[in-house]
Amino acid sequence: MGKVVVLGLGAGDLNQMPLGIYNKLMNAKDVFLRTKEHPVVAELEKQGFTYESFDNVYEKNDQFENVYEEITTQIIKKAEKSEIIYAVPGHPFVAERTVQLLLEQGKKAHIEVEIAGGQSFLDNMFQAVQIDPIEGCQMVDGTSLSRVELQVRQHIIICQVYDAFIASEVKLTLMDLLPDDYEVTIVTAAGSSEQLLKRVPLYELDRVTTLNNLTAVYVPPVTDETILYRDFDKLREVIAELRGPNGCPWDQKQTHQSLKKYLLEEAYEVLDAIDEENDDHLAEELGDVLLQVMLHAQIGEDEGMFSVDDVIHSITEKMIRRHPHVFEAGNLDGEDEVIKQWDEIKRQEKEESGNKESSTLSGVPKSMPALYRASKLQKKAAKVGFDWDDVAPIWMKVQEEIAEFMNETKNNNIDKAHKEFGDVLFAFVNLGRFYNIDPELALQSTNEKFYNRFKYIEETLEQRGLNFNEVDLAYLDEIWEEAKKQS
Incomplete structure (x- = not known):
């Protein structure tokens, strides 16, 4: 079995390196560095330190993951012949993707991987920006930064901001959550004699010339409540406070039943905003619909029945479950196949839950606008074959219903005329359905x-x-x- 001993070069100068790590580096025959761009390397060279580095691998690949994969593959091949030392900046278990890959692939290749330690840059980072991580701190990778993982109420340390390109990606991601002029701190070579701190507004993050492989970005926690207005958790807090003991009397007395009319009104206002083609108005009206959802969810939480977390879990699970062609293997050709699959999955779900629908027409809400409900009922009936294949008999049915309506009005039979008028409308809905016309719209x-x-x-x-x-x-x-x- 081959062996790789992984050492950390530490975060700063040579005088900060533990003696044990220093002796292993200086006495080893085969030492490989992920990168030679580190403050201690030049000092070690003066003392006769010899090594090979993988800096050339960075130049050959565009994606960092490809870099790390190739470095790992080369290390395992070299370790098959003899025991080697692999040294990385900082600590092997802090922001070191190659070490994780070594641990995964080493087992498959029957290569022993020993982690001998090193000093992390984090202690020096905390000291440089003068924060206590116990207050809440995130450490994330700048090369694969995702907006959804960021908690702007906590201290954020973004590692591996190597160059202007990564800094630009980091900046754009942060700008989705923070003002353009939000102040961040660029920290380079934390804890070393070359340590450099530079505070800049967010929009200037990628314009700084001191970015290198020892650079991290510190984002202080948000204290301005108005910045949090885009944060979902802040909205949740606001709604809870409105419904709380010291909240608003109107919000406190609302029930699911009392809010029904408001949800309907807000939905119609969204439709108006869509027709206006006014994006700002649409965003505002969608917010009003979201408010109704949040109020219902808060009432559910107050009553101990459900919370907005349950609402989100339910719809997320449903979307994944009913889109196997997206989230699992398989493809569908066109919208019709998607709808057919959706209906079949929905039918299976009801059977498995024991809530099989009593009728093909079940599931069409009675509170729907009448024209829209008529169309939905007809579409459901058509799916099981209760439909005309041609438009001609539909036209005949329309004419028949009109004649019956006219006859009842001539006889001044108001009750029957009322029913026949409904039949006329229902027939016209069927006609519109044949021509793909939404009667409500x-x-x-x-x-x-x-x-x-x-x-x-x-x-x-x-x-x-x-x-x-x-x-x-x-x-x-x-x-x-x-x-x-x-x-």
């Missing part, structure tokens, strides 16, 4: 058209110094025709 469009044209009549009368009592229908119809030409 179609009527909304007509309502808006009528609104605009009638408003034109009102404005025209006002401009002419007239009102509705002073003109007849023929006069109004002339203005209506003018309005039609403009829309």
Whole structure:
């Protein structure tokens, strides 16, 4: 069995290196460095230290993961012949991807990996920026930074900000959470005689010339509450406070039942914002819908029934479960196959839970707008074959229902006319479905058209110094025709 002894070069000068690490480096026959760009290497060279480095591997690869994979592969090959020393900056278990790869791949290759220690840069980093990590501190990799992992209420130390490109990626990620002028500290060679601290606004992070492989970025925790207004947890805190003992009387007395009408109103306002094609208005209205979700979730939490965490878990699990073509192996061709798969998975879920639907038409809410519900009911029936194959009989059905409605109105039978009028509308919904026309959206469009044209009549009368009592229908119809030409 071959062997690799992994040593840490420490974070600073040679005088900070433990004597045991120093002796192993100086006495070893085969020493390999991940990089020679470290303060102690030049000092060791003066004392006769010899080594090989993998700096050339960085030049050959564009992606850091590829660099680390190649370095690991080369180390294992060299260790097959004899015991070797592999030295890395800082401590082997702090921000060292190659060490983790060695531990994983060493077992497969029957190579023993011994971690002999070293000094981490973290102690020096904490001292340089004068923080206590017990307050809450994150250490993350600048080469693979993800917005979702960052907690801006804590101290954040971003390691491996090697160059301007990585600094630019880090800057853009942080700008999604923080103001452009938020002050951060660039720390290079923490704890060494070459230590350099530079405080800059976030937007200048990638313009600093001192970036190298010993650079880390410190982001102080947010103390300005207004910056946290983009944070989901802050919204959750606000809603909890509104519902709390010292909160708002209106919010405190709300129930799931009392909030129903507001959810419906806010949903319709979102539709208006979409039609306006106004992104700022849409963002505002979506926020109002989110408010309703948060209020319902807080009521559920207050009653000990569920929380917003349960809401999020439920929808996340459902989206993954019902999209196996995305989150598992397999592909689907087109939207129709996606919908078919969705319905089949949904059916299986209900069977497995013992909540099998009593009817094909189950699951269509009674509170839906009537035209929209009619369309949904017809689509469900069509999925099991209860549908015409051609449009001709649908036109005949429309004409039949209109004739029946006219007959009841002639007989002045209001109750039956009411039912027949519903049949007319239902038949027209079916006709629209055949032509892929959404009846709800179609009527909304007509309502808006009528609104605009009638408003034109009102404005025209006002401009002419007239009102509705002073003109007849023929006069109004002339203005209506003018309005039609403009829309």
